[in-house]
Amino acid sequence: MFLPVLQGKGIMTKTLILYYSRTGTTDKLAMLLQQELDADIEPIRCGRYAGLWGYVRAAYDSLKRRLPDLETVNANLGDYDQLLVGGPIWTSYPATPLRAFLKANQSLPDRVGLFLTYGGHSPPEKAEADIQGLLPGPLEGSVFVSAGDLAQGLKLHQLSEFVRMFKR
Numbered sequence: 001m002f003l004p005v006l007q008g009k010g011i012m013t014k015t016l017i018l019y020y021s022r023t024g025t026t027d028k029l030a031m032l033l034q035q036e037l038d039a040d041i042e043p044i045r046c047g048r049y050a051g052l053w054g055y056v057r058a059a060y061d062s063l064k065r066r067l068p069d070l071e072t073v074n075a076n077l078g079d080y081d082q083l084l085v086g087g088p089i090w091t092s093y094p095a096t097p098l099r100a101f102l103k104a105n106q107s108l109p110d111r112v113g114l115f116l117t118y119g120g121h122s123p124p125e126k127a128e129a130d131i132q133g134l135l136p137g138p139l140e141g142s143v144f145v146s147a148g149d150l151a152q153g154l155k156l157h158q159l160s161e162f163v164r165m166f167k168r
């Protein structure tokens, strides 16, 4: 059941954004969404893909469907009505830290949305279907943004449909 909580002056929905970003692209998108939705935000941290060999390990793990260890997420998922999860696409799949997080956390807020960034050479719907398979319920909404669009200065109207779904 979807329950708004009473916060401060009025009735507000509590939204959490959790995302993984290796090179900062998804980070940018997460920040834009955070401003629009007035959400709490926390990165999913995973040391395995940092540094020189990080790219190689990322591609290898993604292809092998190997899931990495993650650092603990501080946010308490039970405090939120909505969760937006985000990450990049790796070898046509959602990045392994995002998959690992969802696999390990099945008690999620009632409404879950997805944002993915990608280089533009894979159909994001395949990665979306992969995420959907890891969730206990249906995704409320998804948005896919290419790294090129973000680098050129994404216009907020490109996100407006997604933002509307989660703005309460």
Ligand SMILES: Cc1cc2nc3c(=O)[nH]c(=O)nc-3n(C[C@H](O)[C@H](O)[C@H](O)COP(=O)(O)O)c2cc1C
Residues within 6 Å of the ligand: 020, 021, 022, 023, 024, 025, 026, 027, 055, 058, 059, 062, 087, 088, 089, 090, 091, 092, 093, 117, 118, 119, 120, 121, 122, 146, 147
């Ligand atoms: C290991 C690896 C595999 C990738 N595979 C794909 C892919 O299959 N399709 C695609 O469009 N982009 C692919 N990319 C590009 C990333 O999805 C894109 O650069 C993304 O925006 C990076 O996000 P980040 O900076 O938040 O880590 C890949 C990147 C990496 C590191």
